Amino acid sequence: MTLGNPVGPDVANCLIVKLRNLGLDSDERRAFLSLFKWTHAIRRGDEIVRAGKSLKVLTVMLSGVACRYRITDNGRRQIFAFQYAGDFCDYCRYVMPQRDDAVSALTDSIVGVIPYAGFERIVERHPQISVAFWRNAVLEARIFEERVSNATQRPAVERIATLLCEQIFRLEAVGIVSDVVPLMQIDIADAAGLSSVHVNRTIQDLRELGALSKNCPGIKVENKDRLVQIAKFDASYLEGFWTRLDRRQELAGRCHKAAD
């Protein structure tokens, strides 16, 4: 379904927060938001970006949860990233067209769409936008590093605890505060690279340890501090998501502009 509505502050709130965190001032944000030509409502399970297809558009999550994934040769689904409101689904293709992962919706979602043409125009007028995207790419690389480190060096409990922490902190960073992690066990398995059986056992361990809630459907955090402690989670690697004010100064200097 295509809605003709422009993207107002109501729908785009998370995106605005994210753009600010990436270092864009209000002018640049306004310019970026003006680019949205339309929005799509996507149903759970449907594809947002098709593998191999190169539509000349940027797609942005406005609500819901999605994942970027690939089917590996052994037939399993490898989830590379979970995407929440404010996240760009396929921004890398703009500079790296040969990337061809698929993105599909894990819950009912709304996405906004920006044609490349308009984006190019804006980038030219506001060079800071490409710096912001550069920063975003570095942030994403940073997340992957953490995942590599996790996958190869740590036992499943810490691994899954860390994955959960990351999701919680990222959601909070764009203003979505909830004790429910909106993922299924199979999603966690495919992202962490563990079998769903083992994920299940590990989640039960986390429940026993008091980190997750017992006797309730889905994955609900009972004790966030405990979870963070088990994961030995240090959120500093996500700092780009919620650039602190004292940090803003430094970035602002680097951007030749005061933030806001």
Next chain:
Amino acid sequence: MTLGNPVGPDVANCLIVKLRNLGLDSDERRAFLSLFKWTHAIRRGDEIVRAGKSLKVLTVMLSGVACRYRITDNGRRQIFAFQYAGDFCDYCRYVMPQRDDAVSALTDSIVGVIPYAGFERIVERHPQISVAFWRNAVLEARIFEERVSNATQRPAVERIATLLCEQIFRLEAVGIVSDVVPLMQIDIADAAGLSSVHVNRTIQDLRELGALSKNCPGIKVENKDRLVQIAKFDASYLEGFWTRLDRRQELAGRCHKAAD
């Protein structure tokens, strides 16, 4: 040791190739190369970038091999990236100052240094440079994705074969063609997240399989095709390193400039 010499085409050859592959035209490359204020000679084992230290400079490998790494809480060294001539050691810190990995030299190396101040000036005059760095960051993220996928889904033989293939192809991309992979088994282990014991056994398997040379020191490729075959290696994810001419067209269009 600090050399007062400017960075001439002789020393910077690999870097020039890399900058071209990232989509910079000759003007932009010249501007970038003019920024080098000095070069350092680094000895094997020494640190190029210190963890936590934020020098306001960009560091670029001009020759040799280095690795970006971190010591994890369990005391092991996690290698995130190998860096060869032309690679930027710490470019991410420019947009993400809170990153604090260390980089140290695995062989005797020469690095070039660019103060942030000069870089900012150039970026302002040549906005394409930040797009190029954006592209570079995406490329790096892409490499990590591959590593996650490898680490979680594939057996050690394929994992190590893939790691070796990646190094060979990256070295070739900047014009360094050799059948010797300039890494030790312990480096491979810390990068792949395997124990050095198991890496050793796996390398012996690769020798038995005819991919690596027997009876010679270090890691020498006996049969590249065989190695690629074992790794099921598809180099397309590294394409940004050797942007093909037909691709260049597309990128050039996106950059509002003809390449070269």
Next chain:
DNA sequence: CGCCTAATTGAATTCCCTCAAGATTCGTGG
């Protein structure tokens, strides 16, 4: 020639996987 680093080998153990079956929950339609 001897020292230090790197590579190699063996044996026991642990973590996670696969396969397979059973129990819940959820959504849908009657």
Next chain:
DNA sequence: CCACGAATCTTGAGGGAATTCAATTAGGCG
């Protein structure tokens, strides 16, 4: 509102891949 089917989650048992610990051999350099 209940019943039924499908998806999700849960549990058990057995096996394999990689780890750790420990000891030995080869290589490189002063």
